[in-house]
Amino acid sequence: MASLSFLFQLLSLISTLIVQSQSSTLPLQLLWSANQNPPPSLSVLDFGAVGDGIHYDTLPIQSTIDACASLSAVQCRVRFPPGNYLTATIHLRNGVVLDIEKGARVLGGTKLGDYPREFERWYVVAAENVSDVGITGGGEINGQGLEFVKRFDKRKNVMVSWNQTGQCFGDECRPRLVGFVNCRNVRVWNINLIQPAYWWISEWIISSCSLSDIIVAAICSHRLVVWAIEGLEQSDVFNHDCSLHIVRCENTSIHDVYIHGDFNTPNNDGIDIDDSNNTVITKCKIDTGDDAICPKTYTGPLYNLTATDCWIRTKSSAIKLGSASWFDFKGLVFDNITIADSHRGLGFQIRDGGNVDGITFSNINISTRYYDPSWWGRAEPIYVTSCPRHSKSKAGLISNLLFVNITANSENGIFLSGSKGGLLRNIKVMNMDVTYRRYTNYAGGLVDYRPGCAGLVNHSTAGIIMEHIDGLVIDNVNMRWSEYRNGKWNNPLDFRPSTVNNISFVNFYSGLERQEDKNQVEKA
Ligand SMILES: *[C@@H]1O[C@H](CO)[C@@H](O)[C@H](O)[C@H]1NC(C)=O
Ligand SMILES: *[C@@H]1O[C@H](CO)[C@@H](O)[C@H](O)[C@H]1NC(C)=O
Ligand SMILES: *[C@@H]1O[C@H](CO)[C@@H](O)[C@H](O)[C@H]1NC(C)=O
Ligand SMILES: *[C@@H]1O[C@H](CO)[C@@H](O)[C@H](O)[C@H]1NC(C)=O
Ligand SMILES: *[C@@H]1O[C@H](CO)[C@@H](O)[C@H](O)[C@H]1NC(C)=O
Ligand SMILES: *[C@@H]1O[C@H](CO)[C@@H](O)[C@H](O)[C@H]1NC(C)=O
Ligand SMILES: *[C@@H]1O[C@H](CO)[C@@H](O)[C@H](O)[C@H]1NC(C)=O
Ligand SMILES: *[C@@H]1O[C@H](CO)[C@@H](O)[C@H](O)[C@H]1NC(C)=O
Ligand SMILES: *[C@@H]1O[C@H](CO)[C@@H](O)[C@H](O)[C@H]1NC(C)=O
Ligand SMILES: *[C@@H]1O[C@H](CO)[C@@H](O)[C@H](O)[C@H]1NC(C)=O
Numbered sequence: 001m002a003s004l005s006f007l008f009q010l011l012s013l014i015s016t017l018i019v020q021s022q023s024s025t026l027p028l029q030l031l032w033s034a035n036q037n038p039p040p041s042l043s044v045l046d047f048g049a050v051g052d053g054i055h056y057d058t059l060p061i062q063s064t065i066d067a068c069a070s071l072s073a074v075q076c077r078v079r080f081p082p083g084n085y086l087t088a089t090i091h092l093r094n095g096v097v098l099d100i101e102k103g104a105r106v107l108g109g110t111k112l113g114d115y116p117r118e119f120e121r122w123y124v125v126a127a128e129n130v131s132d133v134g135i136t137g138g139g140e141i142n143g144q145g146l147e148f149v150k151r152f153d154k155r156k157n158v159m160v161s162w163n164q165t166g167q168c169f170g171d172e173c174r175p176r177l178v179g180f181v182n183c184r185n186v187r188v189w190n191i192n193l194i195q196p197a198y199w200w201i202s203e204w205i206i207s208s209c210s211l212s213d214i215i216v217a218a219i220c221s222h223r224l225v226v227w228a229i230e231g232l233e234q235s236d237v238f239n240h241d242c243s244l245h246i247v248r249c250e251n252t253s254i255h256d257v258y259i260h261g262d263f264n265t266p267n268n269d270g271i272d273i274d275d276s277n278n279t280v281i282t283k284c285k286i287d288t289g290d291d292a293i294c295p296k297t298y299t300g301p302l303y304n305l306t307a308t309d310c311w312i313r314t315k316s317s318a319i320k321l322g323s324a325s326w327f328d329f330k331g332l333v334f335d336n337i338t339i340a341d342s343h344r345g346l347g348f349q350i351r352d353g354g355n356v357d358g359i360t361f362s363n364i365n366i367s368t369r370y371y372d373p374s375w376w377g378r379a380e381p382i383y384v385t386s387c388p389r390h391s392k393s394k395a396g397l398i399s400n401l402l403f404v405n406i407t408a409n410s411e412n413g414i415f416l417s418g419s420k421g422g423l424l425r426n427i428k429v430m431n432m433d434v435t436y437r438r439y440t441n442y443a444g445g446l447v448d449y450r451p452g453c454a455g456l457v458n459h460s461t462a463g464i465i466m467e468h469i470d471g472l473v474i475d476n477v478n479m480r481w482s483e484y485r486n487g488k489w490n491n492p493l494d495f496r497p498s499t500v501n502n503i504s505f506v507n508f509y510s511g512l513e514r515q516e517d518k519n520q521v522e523k524a
Helices: 004-020 028-033 060-072 210-230 512-523
Strands: 041-043 054-058 074-081 083-087 095-100 104-108 124-130 131-138 140-142 148-153 176-181 185-193 200-202 242-247 250-260 269-274 277-282 286-290 292-297 302-314 317-323 329-342 344-350 356-368 380-386 398-410 414-417 424-436 446-448 456-458 465-469 469-481 493-495 500-509
Touching: 041 060, 041 210, 060 074, 095 104, 104 124, 104 469, 124 302, 148 277, 176 185, 242 250, 250 269, 269 286, 269 302, 292 302, 292 329, 317 329, 317 356, 329 344, 329 446, 344 356, 344 398, 356 380, 380 398, 380 424, 414 424, 414 446, 465 469
Parallel strands: 041 074, 054 083, 074 095, 083 104, 095 131, 104 140, 124 176, 131 185, 140 185, 176 200, 176 242, 185 250, 200 242, 242 269, 250 277, 250 286, 269 292, 277 302, 286 302, 292 317, 302 329, 317 344, 329 356, 344 380, 356 398, 380 414, 398 424, 414 465, 424 469, 465 493, 469 500
Antiparallel strands: 446 456
C-alpha cells in the first residue's frame, strides 16, 4: 500500500514537473529561483488526497510537502484546492508554504493516534527546525475543537483530556492547531484558524541543546509537582492549547489572520509566542475563550514583538505577558488594537523572575467586563502584576511601560501591583479616558493575584489600585463613572501605604465631583 502510493506520488510529481517545464524553455531550477516568477506549486490532489473530510489524507499531504521540499527551489507551495482534508499531524519542511485555498479546510484528527508520541508535538500542522515556511491561501485550518467537548457548559465546557498519556493534565491535554518550533523566517497570512482543540497556531521552537532539554525537563517536572501541590485551578505554566504557537522562532510575520475559538472552551489561546525574537503581528481578528495574544518565556528571552491593527474578543486577557516568565521580555509594541467585551485588557502576569522592559501600548480601545470567575480576569482594562509564583520563585522587575491614547469602558478599575522584590518602575499613562460602568451581575470587590501569589483577595474597588511602584506618571487621564448608585465606586485612587514612591499626576480628573453634581441634579 505504502509503496503503491509512493509510486503514484512519484508519477504525479513527474507529470507535474513535465507540465511545469513545458511552460518555459528555461531549466526548472532557474525558473523557480528567478524572483519575478511565482514559486513552484504542487497540488495535494495530484498526490492522491481525496478531500472528502472522511478519509485521512495525511500520507498524500505529507508526500506533497516532502516532494515540494525536495525540489531545489527557494520556496515551494503545497496547494489545497477546495475540499475537506482530514489529517493527522503534518510536518512542514524547509521552504514550504501551505497554500490552503478559499473553500479548502484542513481538518485536524480527533484521535490520540493522529498525533506524535510527545505531547509537545501535538499540532495539526507542525513546523520544527525549519526556515522560510508559511501558511496562506484564504482557506481554513480547523482543529474540530467541539469534538473534544465532553460536556457543554455555558460557564466553561468540560473537555476531553488525553491524560492517559501521563504527559499533561486535565484542560491542558489536547492537541493544538499550528506550531512553529525553532523556526526562522515564518510567515502566516490570509488564513483562518478555526476551533482549535487547544491553542490554534503555535510556534514551538525546540532547544538546540540536548543538555538544556534535560534541564528544562527537570525544571518542568519540578514545576509540575509544585503546581500539583498548590492545586491552582488554571495553569498556563507548562503548556497551552492555542491556535498559533510560535516557539523559539526568529523573524515571524503573522498578518490577516482570523482566529476563532469556542468562547466557552478553556485553554484555547489565540497566538502564543514563546521565547521568540522579531515577531510582527498585524491585521488579525481573534475571537476566543482564552488569552488572545500571549508572549511567554520558558527557556530564553523574548525580544521585539509588535502587534498592530488587531481586533480581539476573549474571555481571558486580550494581551498578556506571562504567566510563564522565567526570562526577560524586551521591546514590545502594541498599537491600534480594539479589545471588545473581554475579561481583561492589557495584562502582565510576571511570576518567575524574568524582567520586563520597554513595552508600549498606543491607540487602544478597550471594553472589559466580568465573566464567570472560573476564568482568570476581573474586568481590569489594565492589569500589571509581578509577584513570586510560589515561595521558591523570584519576582521580576517591570520597567518602562508606556500607555498612550487609551479609551476604556470597564466594569472594574486598573490594577498596578508590584511586589517587594518585583517593583513596577517608570510607568507612564498618557491620554486615557476611562468610563466605569457596572452592568453584569457578577460580584466585584476582589483583587486577583492569580496564578499563585496571594490568589483572590477581598478588596474594595477603585479606579486605579497601586502597590509597590517606584515612578508613575499619570498625565491627562479622565475618569468617568457612569453609574454611581453603588457605594463601592467612590474611590478613584487606592494606594497600598508605604509601597508607592515618586508618583505624579498632571491633568488628572477623577470625575467624581461632576458625577455627584449630576446625582444632585437628578435628585432635585
Ligand atoms: C485523567 O483525568 C481523569 C478525570 O479528571 C482522572 O480521573 C484521572 O485520574 C486522570 N488520569 C491521569 C493519569 O492523570
Ligand atoms: C529539532 O532540533 C532539536 C535540537 O537540535 C532536536 O532535539 C529535535 O529532535 C529536532 N526536531 C526534529 C523534528 O528534527
Ligand atoms: C533572541 O535574542 C536573544 C538576545 O540576543 C538571544 O539570547 C536569544 O537566543 C534569541 N532567541 C532566538 C530564538 O533566536
Ligand atoms: C527576516 O524576514 C525578512 C522578510 O521576510 C527577510 O527579508 C530577512 O532577511 C529575514 N531576516 C533573517 C535574519 O533571516
Ligand atoms: C530588536 O530590535 C532592535 C531594533 O530594531 C535591534 O537593534 C535588536 O537587535 C533586536 N533584537 C534582537 C534580539 O533581534
Ligand atoms: C486600525 O486597525 C484597523 C483594523 O483593526 C484598521 O481598519 C484601521 O485602518 C487601523 N487604523 C490605523 C490608523 O491604522
Ligand atoms: C471604542 O469602541 C467602541 C465600540 O467597541 C466604540 O463605540 C467607541 O467609539 C470606540 N472609541 C474610540 C475612541 O475609538
Ligand atoms: C495619540 O493621539 C494623538 C491625537 O490623536 C496623536 O496625535 C498621537 O500621535 C497619538 N500618539 C501615539 C503615540 O500614537
Ligand atoms: C521619578 O519618576 C520619573 C518617571 O518615572 C523618573 O523619570 C525619575 O527619574 C524618578 N525620580 C527619581 C528621583 O527616582
Ligand atoms: C471575602 O468576602 C466574602 C464575601 O463578602 C466573605 O464571605 C469572605 O469571608 C471574605 N474573605 C476574607 C478572607 O475576608
